[in-house]
Amino acid sequence: MNKPLDLSHLAARAEEDSNTSDNAHFAAVLDARLSRRGLLRGSVGTAASALFGSVALAACGGGDDTPATPTTPDTGALSKLGFTAVPKSMADQVTLAAGYTATVVYALGDPLTASTPAYKNDGTDTDFGNRAGDHHDGMEWFGLGSDGSASTAANDRGLLAMNHEATTDETLSSFFLHANGGTKTLPRPTTEVDKETAIHGVSVVEVKKTGNTWAYVQNSAFNRRVTALTEVDISGPAKGHALLKTKYSIDGTRTRGTLNNCGTGKTPWGSFLTGEENWFGYFTRPLGDNLARANDKSVTALNRYGRAEGAASRHGWESAGTADLYARWINARTGTSTDGTDDYRNEMNGMGYIVEMDPYKATSRLVKRTGLGRFAHESAAFSLPKAGEKLAVYMGDDARNEYIYKFVSDTAWSAADANPSDRLATGAKYLDNGKLHVAKFAADGTGQWIELNKAAIPATYTAYAFADEADIRVNCRLAADAVGATKMDRPEWCATHPTTGEVYFTLTNNSNRRVAPTAGSATQLAPDSANPRAYSDLKGTTAQQGNPNGHILRVKETAGSGAALTFTWDVYLFGAQSDADTGLVNLSSLTADQDFSSPDGLVFSQSTGICWIQTDDGAYTDVTNCMMLAGLPGQVGDGAKKTLAHSATLSVDTFLGKAPTADTLKRFLVGPKDCEITGLTETPDGKTLFINIQHPGEGTKMADIADPTKYTSQWPSSAGYGAGKRPRSATLVITQNDGGRIGT
Ligand code: FEO
Ligand code: CA
Ligand code: CA
Numbered sequence: 130m131n132k133p134l135d136l137s138h139l140a141a142r143a144e145e146d147s148n149t150s151d152n153a154h155f156a157a158v159l160d161a162r163l164s165r166r167g168l169l170r171g172s173v174g175t176a177a178s179a180l181f182g183s184v185a186l187a188a189c190g191g192g193d194d195t196p197a198t199p200t201t202p203d204t205g206a207l208s209k210l211g212f213t214a215v216p217k218s219m220a221d222q223v224t225l226a227a228g229y230t231a232t233v234v235y236a237l238g239d240p241l242t243a244s245t246p247a248y249k250n251d252g253t254d255t256d257f258g259n260r261a262g263d264h265h266d267g268m269e270w271f272g273l274g275s276d277g278s279a280s281t282a283a284n285d286r287g288l289l290a291m292n293h294e295a296t297t298d299e300t301l302s303s304f305f306l307h308a309n310g311g312t313k314t315l316p317r318p319t320t321e322v323d324k325e326t327a328i329h330g331v332s333v334v335e336v337k338k339t340g341n342t343w344a345y346v347q348n349s350a351f352n353r354r355v356t357a358l359t360e361v362d363i364s365g366p367a368k369g370h371a372l373l374k375t376k377y378s379i380d381g382t383r384t385r386g387t388l389n390n391c392g393t394g395k396t397p398w399g400s401f402l403t404g405e406e407n408w409f410g411y412f413t414r415p416l417g418d419n420l421a422r423a424n425d426k427s428v429t430a431l432n433r434y435g436r437a438e439g440a441a442s443r444h445g446w447e448s449a450g451t452a453d454l455y456a457r458w459i460n461a462r463t464g465t466s467t468d469g470t471d472d473y474r475n476e477m478n479g480m481g482y483i484v485e486m487d488p489y490k491a492t493s494r495l496v497k498r499t500g501l502g503r504f505a506h507e508s509a510a511f512s513l514p515k516a517g518e519k520l521a522v523y524m525g526d527d528a529r530n531e532y533i534y535k536f537v538s539d540t541a542w543s544a545a546d547a548n549p550s551d552r553l554a555t556g557a558k559y560l561d562n563g564k565l566h567v568a569k570f571a572a573d574g575t576g577q578w579i580e581l582n583k584a585a586i587p588a589t590y591t592a593y594a595f596a597d598e599a600d601i602r603v604n605c606r607l608a609a610d611a612v613g614a615t616k617m618d619r620p621e622w623c624a625t626h627p628t629t630g631e632v633y634f635t636l637t638n639n640s641n642r643r644v645a646p647t648a649g650s651a652t653q654l655a656p657d658s659a660n661p662r663a664y665s666d667l668k669g670t671t672a673q674q675g676n677p678n679g680h681i682l683r684v685k686e687t688a689g690s691g692a693a694l695t696f697t698w699d700v701y702l703f704g705a706q707s708d709a710d711t712g713l714v715n716l717s718s719l720t721a722d723q724d725f726s727s728p729d730g731l732v733f734s735q736s737t738g739i740c741w742i743q744t745d746d747g748a749y750t751d752v753t754n755c756m757m758l759a760g761l762p763g764q765v766g767d768g769a770k771k772t773l774a775h776s777a778t779l780s781v782d783t784f785l786g787k788a789p790t791a792d793t794l795k796r797f798l799v800g801p802k803d804c805e806i807t808g809l810t811e812t813p814d815g816k817t818l819f820i821n822i823q824h825p826g827e828g829t830k831m832a833d834i835a836d837p838t839k840y841t842s843q844w845p846s847s848a849g850y851g852a853g854k855r856p857r858s859a860t861l862v863i864t865q866n867d868g869g870r871i872g873t
Contacts, residue, residue: 211873269394269401303324317449351491365497402483414440501602503603522536529619565581566578618638727747771784826856
């Protein structure tokens with residue numbers, strides 16, 4: 130097939146940008162990556178040098194740190210953080226607050242059965258369907274009692290259900306998985322492709338504390354891998370729909386695999402939710418397919434979801450052979466049927482969902498909950514469950530200028546469902562029937578949830594003709610376009626405050642916010658109230674355009690109801706360098722102990738109420754590796770209106786949360802080189818935290834695969850974990866040396 134300039138792996142990362150009247154093109158993708166790396170100011174080198182001296186003092190992995198003295202009673206929500214902030218760091222190690230210890234427990238390739246050999250980490254390992262996957266991402270804790278039954282109280286034994294989002298790659302190949310770096314041209318060998326499909330997906334792994342030491346249990350019967358090829362059920366309104374019919378599933382009720390799993394969620398009934406994010410990048414759509422489809426409306430939908438005609442795939446999996454499991458990645462009309470049951474023209478409609486799994490049942494099937502819409506999903510955060518009230522599920526679509534969504538169940542919550550015998554049946558009860566909404570933010574600090582249904586689509590909208598309500602869920606980006614939803618600065622995770630019930634959304638960055646959008650551009654947007662920053666006029670250079678540092682927005686539902694159709698909002702924090710301009714950039718007045726860029730992972734501790742903020746950044750990486758901060762936010766409306774004077778003709782009002790203090794926002798941890806920090810879960814007592822280090826060393830060049838001294842990171846082997854020097858995504862367990870709750 131035709132495969133133009135192969136930059137598809139760039140487009141396939143978290144930079145997708147299809148919300149435009151044209152398709153995303155390679156120049157825009159490159160521009161975006163350059164912009165993310167742009168600097169806001171010139172003196173960062175000095176700041177970095179000054180901080181470097183203190184990095185060693187911050188220590189790595191605890192060890193000889195002196196125990197912290199708790200400053201607050203060790204119970205309930207905190208009013209003040211109880212640790213000393215760590216400085217920014219570029220060291221290839223985990224830099225952690227004094228008095229804490231971080232230990233690696235589970236890394237790429239770790240065996241998940243008794244008979245799977247130890248991971249050699251030299252590119253010769255096989256059997257990845259029985260090993261930890263790559264690029265650990267979101268994860269959730271599921272406690273196990275001493276008898277092995279589900280427990281909401283267990284603190285020393287449990288399951289981690291974990292996403293394996295992607296893999297570190299260059300020019301098609303996941304090069305750390307292959308002995309010589311792998312094959313950079315098409316066709317890709319089946320042996321390489323089979324490894325790469327297997328390291329995607331989800332794992333369930335048992336972890337256990339013995340004495341004070343945590344380890345994963347290699348031979349646990351709970352251990353499980355789900356890959357890009359595992360058979361999964363389709364459920365909800367699109368089950369059996371014409372849009373889901375394929376050669377593999379002629380009745381449209383099944384598909385293979387879950388893919389690019391990023392954020393997570395935990396349901397009130399104790400199951401695991403995983404969000405499928407940048408799945409479109411794994412499919413090809415050859416030139417000529419528009420004509421083969423007679424330019425029907427499926428072409429509009431494919432363009433809107435990142436697969437314009439001619440799109441190449443990230444890894445070339447489709448090239449590994451003629452067998453069905455490879456052919457499925459060719460998202461083209463090649464057959465003669467009218468319904469698509471003789472080819473894979475509809476295959477991509479099987480990806481892009483919130484997928485539910487019962488982590489306690491290793492042989493249970495996964496279920497794609499189509500009612501929650503199809504887009505680049507991150508996390509799924511529930512409203513605080515209240516008996517007799519409908520449940521809301523909040524979600525973000527992570528691509529530039531995409532939307533924030535809310536699903537509201539038709540069924541009111543029953544507390545009797547908190548610990549059901551059949552979790553997936555309970556999932557069907559709450560997630561298969563409900564309303565899907567999209568957010569529209571107003572400049573006065575209010576907002577609306579607009580229901581996405583046929584009646585809501587204006588007659589003036591002619592870009593796509595929705596067949597029915599299922600079509601609206603499958604192509605909800607188009608429906609959201611039709612109703613005029615607010616285009617956001619890349620919605621990543623969302624999380625619900627455990628006491629106020631307000632919902633926080635990370636908006637990681639947007640290189641296409643412009644004070645003066647280029648005339649005729651469909652992707653550049655002027656700042657608005659909810660996405661108020663655009664630095665282009667501040668410094669006047671292209672490297673500084675957009676909102677490279679991101680922000681965290683929060684929503685308060687009217688009357689505290691998840692089913693509300695209106696809300697108020699403000700911005701909890703704006704990411705920024707601490708010495709950036711406080712009028713247009715560092716709006717939250719962040720200090721050097723608090724400054725961050727590109728928030729991504731976001732999780733509230735149910736024990737302490739700490740808002741854990743994790744970064745996946747490309748804009749501040751000349752000063753610091755990615756990091757995790759602890760925040761103790763107030764609530765919507767605790768700050769003030771702020772006017773951003775962008776230019777003589779453009780001022781934007783936004784609503785700023787109360788500025789953080791040294792007691793309410795601090796950097797807790799900095800990761801190794803080239804990683805992002807993502808995923809967080811805790812034991813119920815708040816004393817053990819699990820987080821993931823994703824893609825350390827991803828800046829390594831494939832050409833240097835034979836020379837470990839040229840790897841940009843050798844973590845976690847440099848921290849004493851595992852064989853080989855190749856960097857590995859891994860799970861850290863974090864405890865306080867005095868045994869207290871994390872952050873106190
Ligand atoms: Fe997988 Fe949007 O981060
Ligand atoms: Ca993410
Ligand atoms: Ca990310």
